[in-house]
Amino acid sequence: MKHWVDSVLSYTEDTEDIMPMIMFAATHRDQCKGNTAKIKEQFIKDINQMFSEHENKNHIHLDTVYFINGIDKNDTEIQRMTDQVVVFAMQQSSWGQRRPMQWVPLELQISNMRLKNINIISKEDIRNVNNLNDDLALNERQLEDFLIVQHSLGKVMYYSLPGLDNFIIIHPPALVNILRSFVTDKIFFPADKTLKSILKNLTKTGKIYKGDLLKLWQQDNLHQYMPDDDIKEFVVQLLIHLDILIIPKTQQKTIVNHVYLVPCMIKAFRPAYFVSLDGHQKKTTICMQYYLDRNSIPTALAYKVIGAILNAWPLKYEKKHLCLYHKAALLTVSDDIELRIWIEDNRIVVYMTHEKSLIAISPDVAASVQECLTKNLDLSLLFHYNSFGRKIKPTKVSELYRIEFGIPCGRSVCYVSSQEVSKIETWECLNGKKHDTRYLRNWVFNKDRETCGPECKGLNDIELKTEPDDKHLVRLGSQIGIKSFGEFFINLGMKRKDWESTEYTYAGHSSEGIMSMALKQWKKFKISKLETPTLQNLSDALTAVNLDRHVICQVDFNDLIYLTTINKPNIVDS
Ligand SMILES: Nc1nc2c(ncn2[C@@H]2O[C@H](COP(=O)(O)OP(=O)(O)OP(=O)(O)O)[C@@H](O)[C@H]2O)c(=O)[nH]1
Ligand SMILES: [Zn+2]
Ligand SMILES: [Zn+2]
16 A cells, blocks of 8 residues: 555655545445444554655545445445545646636537547547537647647647647547556456467567557457557557557667567566676676665656667567566667666666676767666656656756766675766775776766877768757867867857857856857857858868867767667657
8 A cells, every 4th residue: 555655646746736636445335344433443543654654645635534335326425535536626726727718619529529438539530520619619729739738637648749649539548448458467368368378478578569469459348449540550659659669679770660569568577697797797897876866766667767778779689588577678789788777676777798898898888878878767757757747847857866886896786976986086895895986987978088099080071061969069168178269169150259248148157158158159140141050160160270170079979879879869748
């Protein structure tokens, strides 16, 4: 019960809003032998003992445990419970909020459709219905706003994204029932032999073929939600968007479209070798962990994180099996680098192992893996918070966890905080051993890093034609000293007074910040002249002022890895 309450309330923020609210009810009062009043009293005592000190106790109704008889339509206790639900409903922040008069007819039409057991409809259908309302009909823009607001209130599900915006789930519980067709427990597996074996296989391998999924959806109770192929395809796309179904990455870089991974269904536990490294691996592994500021990582978040990671690197294929386990995965970053990731309590643990030696791990690879994982975690956290209706600013996300870097030591791993790593050369651990931070620093992109080796020929023509994004500009700002920047800026075709006024406007900011703001202005300036700003422009200006043009390689290199590792950055919606 504690776990369940914690899960429901795990992302409740400290606000005035009382939702979600938990009430306790016990059924089968009619079958209760003995003094029900006394039992009820005991139950109330129990829940108070359990939750009266809970950090979110304003979301727990501790006054009573409703003792109901679920098979009696006129049960007075059910009536009392219903009344209390209404009281809570009226305390919701959205209660009594004014809404446009024009919405009323369409809201009524949608609720009528629900009564007729219609669950998912096409945008076209809703347009047609809307058009019946003559002068109260919404125009396209208003219809879009209407759907987005209805989504945010939880009344419908509508994603205004290409590929998802052609259908609206007007009865969201339908999606829950669709999910239950494959995210379910053994005791609910269908009796049909074929279907049962599909699900059995899914729990063993974490994999389901699209054809098999569609077979499950042919069952009558699911067919009613998804009566045609277009709707089914929409639901598949939606589940992919929500990272419930994952299209596996393969090392061959070809996307196999007919099979999906379902991280939340895999029951196979990670094997022993996953955590305990062998003697050689201990010498060729660097570790990292994210500590969340929570007692535990909610299951939904854990699967979201694993799902996002599966979008970034291919799973290792070993003994004819994909190495995907319950809240754990073994991935291949390159031919000789493996990544082990698992989730335990409030931690996400990452081991990066090179086949041969630590020196062979390129700092750029380690740093970009770290940046990619961190970005994925940020997006997953944002998604999770926003799904729970607790808006959080993207800039606040990184305050929800801390990062530690570690090195295998004896039978465990010794960790040091990510801030410490750049400040110290060595540290002594609790086992009295001295650990070197040299390789751990590879987890972080080193902006002070010297330049490329003699073998570097600079970026190729295609790379030079790319338009620098903000990240490039920020990094470039941090690579050039502010003294030489003025000249550099002028060589980009800007005026000295532009630079001076930027310096003045952003006085008080870090010099890197000021330089990147100036570069953004340059970008805007180019675009206003209908020219494309390119890395080539930046490279030329560097050469003109005798700065090392390889600075551009440093700025860009990390990003190229980025592009190949993150193929799906838009996993957040509100
Ligand atoms: N005698 C008696 N039977 C009840 C009572 N409440 C529910 N039942 C019966 O218990 C069985 C299970 O009820 P459900 O409503 O399906 O229980 P549930 O926990 O919601 O089940 P899921 O929806 O599968 O999670 C049904 O046969 C109900 O008729 C009650 O208060 N007294
Ligand atoms: Zn140690
Ligand atoms: Zn170079």
